[in-house]
Amino acid sequence: xxxxxxxxxxxxxxxxxxxxxxxxxxxxxxxxxxxxxxxxxxxxxxxxxxxxxxxxxxxxxxxxxxxxxxxxxxxxxxxxxxxxxxxxxxxxxxxxxxxxxxxxxxxxxxxxxxxxxxxxxxxxxxxxxxxxxxxxxxxxxxxxxxxxxxxxxxxxxxxxxxxxxxxxxxxxxxxxxxxxxxxxxxxx
Numbered sequence: 001x002x003x004x005x006x007x008x009x010x011x012x013x014x015x016x017x018x019x020x021x022x023x024x025x026x027x028x029x030x031x032x033x034x035x036x037x038x039x040x041x042x043x044x045x046x047x048x049x050x051x052x053x054x055x056x057x058x059x060x061x062x063x064x065x066x067x068x069x070x071x072x073x074x075x076x077x078x079x080x081x082x083x084x085x086x087x088x089x090x091x092x093x094x095x096x097x098x099x100x101x102x103x104x105x106x107x108x109x110x111x112x113x114x115x116x117x118x119x120x121x122x123x124x125x126x127x128x129x130x131x132x133x134x135x136x137x138x139x140x141x142x143x144x145x146x147x148x149x150x151x152x153x154x155x156x157x158x159x160x161x162x163x164x165x166x167x168x169x170x171x172x173x174x175x176x177x178x179x180x181x182x183x184x185x186x187x188x
Contacts, residue, residue: 001029001031001044001045001048003037003041003044003045003048004037004038004040004041004044005034005036005037005038005040005041006031006032006034006036006037006041006045007031007032007033007036007156008030008031008032008155008156008157009029009030009031009032009150009156010029010030010031011025011026011028011029011048012027012028012029012030012164012167012168013025013026013027013028015168017168023168026048026049026148027148027149028141028148028149028150028151028167029045029048029050029148029149029150029151030150030151030152030156030160030161030163030164031150031151031152031156031160032152032153032154032155032156032157032160033057033152033153033154033155033156034053034152039089042089042092045092045150046089046091046092048148049147049148050092050147050148050149050150051091051092051093051144051145051146051147051148051149052092052093052094052095052144052145052147052148052149052150053088053092053093053094053095053149053150053151053152054094054095054097054137054140054141054144054149054150054151054152055094055095055096055097055098055151055152055153056097056098056099056137056151056152056153056159056160056163057096057098057152057153057154057159058098058100058102059096059098060102061154062096093144093145095140095144097136097137097140098133099133099134099137099153099159099162099163100133100159101130101133104129104130107125107129107130110125111125111126117158118155118157118158119158120158120161120162120165122158122162123161123162123165126162127162127166134162134163134166137151137163137166138163138166138167141163141167151163
């Protein structure tokens with residue numbers, strides 16, 4: 001998607017399903033941090049059918065934390081929250097469903113020590129330990145109102161990739177999402 005200010009964003013339509021069909025275009029989108037989205041970008045997203053945003057980030061990535069950030073304590077990379085927090089224009093719903101369960105510092109330190117974070121290599125250990133968090137996100141996606149749903153995290157790769165993999169199985173596809181990324185977000 002080339003919506004202004006959206007990074008690492010794509011429509012998950014056209015992916016093969018286990019039944020041999022393809023996913024519907026305009027139903028689900030994945031993206032990176034939305035802090036750079038312009039008014040024009042929001043207009044473009046809305047014109048493409050987006051009606052709900054599901055934010056997978058930790059609270060300290062959305063709103064400034066007064067103490068040391070739990071995400072940083074766990075050793076995970078994150079974008080520092082802006083003073084304005086998350087903003088979503090009128091006509092688009094927004095819900096927060098933090099995926100990481102960042103309070104589990106032991107898990108995240110192990111994942112970072114083994115250099116698995118930021119890649120699909122952390123998916124299996126995450127699912128083994130935190131399947132309930134993935135189920136919570138998938139439940140939230142299923143309960144969204146009519147219209148397209150865009151889910152996002154910070155960079156739009158590990159958390160969004162994990163949820164995409166949980167919803168749509170990649171082994172039957174030669175069109176993996178990571179191969180279709182066009183641009184990455186700028187460093188804040």
